[in-house]
Amino acid sequence: MDAVENKDNNIDKRKKHKGKHDKPKPLEDMEVDHWLIVPSPNEECLLEVSSFSTLFPQYREKYLQEAWPEVKSALKGHAIACELDLVKGSMTVSTTRKTRDPYIIVKARDLIKLLSRSVPAKQALKILNDEMQCDIIKIGGLVRNKEKFVKRRQRLIGPNSSTLKALEILTHCYILVQGNSVSAMGSFKGLKQVRRVVEECMLNKMHPVYNIKVLLMKKNLASNPELANENWDRFLPKFKKKNVKQKKVKTKEKKEYTPFPPPQPPSKIDMQLESGEYFLSDKKKSAKKWLEKQEKQAEKTAENKRKREEAFKAPEEAQMQNDDKNHKDDIAAMAASLKNKAKEFGNRKSATDEINAEMYIAAPGQSSKKKQKN
Template structure:
């Protein structure tokens, strides 16, 4: 019985294997240059359902100093959004920008790209750079950096590190991540592919955590060179990446009052309470003295301390005017004493 079952299972699995191998053949159209993860662009013909049933809209505020620039560049923004079927309005009185879908909108993601566009324009990004967000495969990331550093002076210094001298660090970061980066106020705006956004965010957040961007830039440069070698595509790159060690030693916190931790003899009685100010006055016999008398005693003590300090300073000043012992003076004194003794 068991033999029949085993033979049946074996024959069934063999048939499946033969069927699998029969269809496992090289396809002439399946070449290595085909990107199987590529997302095809969405065209108007792909929207078979017609216009959307509901209207979607987004609005954002912009600062006062952006009014003039937005007013000049708004015709270009209107033209860009009109091509994808999005309506936009600029309200200079309220200081807001609004985008919404229309009956001509055919791309469901167009309203999201338009929302990102007005957000970037409000963050002082030029129109020529912000318009890239409407392309497929391009995204944006607005990194809030003010809440990453508590001290304002440290925040300003670390924000300046992202820019570097004459903007060289920022330019190198843009070239290595294939993104556009704008450091403005308390935020950093980044536009580019998803991989570049991830790398740029990591560099910015590490810079705010007191890690200099030059270390990240060196690592990105090494990765860029390693990516050119197809043999290293399926290997770990850890052995090639630079490994930096911390140079600053951790300092142990020294307590303000060092307590005596020596072992003491055990006593069942608790320690005596410390004397209060009144107890000390009663012990010294000053509690029942009048206020004027207390002031007079304190004044006399102060004068005595001043006299002692004055004498010490006077002795220190006079010490500089004492003539040092000249070499040979002790021998002369001994000779004089000997001559006097012989004469006597």
């Protein structure tokens, strides 16, 4: 019995030793609603002042001046101070003593970023809502060639902004293409889809129309409850990139490398020294120039005269010898044919002379052929 009591005492001691780790945790209390949002007290919450500033282009200055009172009143409701500096061309937002929400300064930073990228003020103020997020996609550094960049950006927008509108409807996001950036506003899922489509378009990986087709098929599959939890890879189209033959760049043949520089062309003085003109006097030089000028003028006048005379030159007549020979041959052939015809006609006449008349005379006991016919 003593041994059993000793064992129980030892177990109690162990329990007491481990009991400090078995205390009830605050999250295990089911009576307390830990997800309940409790409004903060009126005391100061933020110990430090946070501020963000961004620059804006000069062409946005007039619009921001007009829309700034509306922006200021919207930020004042969240206890955020804002300032528009037209001299430096910047917008600044900062927290105040009355600010209660610590994340609202990040929303205010996104607001001024959107305003500087030509997003309308009414649309940009929606970013202050908790459900709305924004993403600024910088596309300027994705393409080096300026012509290719402009073409791909226009491909993203589409004719009459049709591609951009279709993308907005499918992703439920607001999209604005301005300069070297694309501003998008919406849910996290929609912003992720927009970024993928924009980057693939600018990097020439896939045309935005094909991405829109894929998004449309995903939307139809998500609406079907039977296929909502299945893998959709077998339903989605797979677009293969075709190898298009590119134009071969003409490369110039490289010349053999020579360490020596090319020979220097002779100067004007060197040429005069070779011809001996350098040692002539000024009078002889002027006389020589005048003679050369007269020779050139004579050559020019002779050439002009020759061109004028060509217009009055009579055309060459065709040779008539061959025509006369052909004509004589034709007459001889006609004479020979006429002689042959005359001979034939004479032969026919002699044949008629030899005809026996008795054949046409009827015998006394016979009737003539004409009478027999009758």
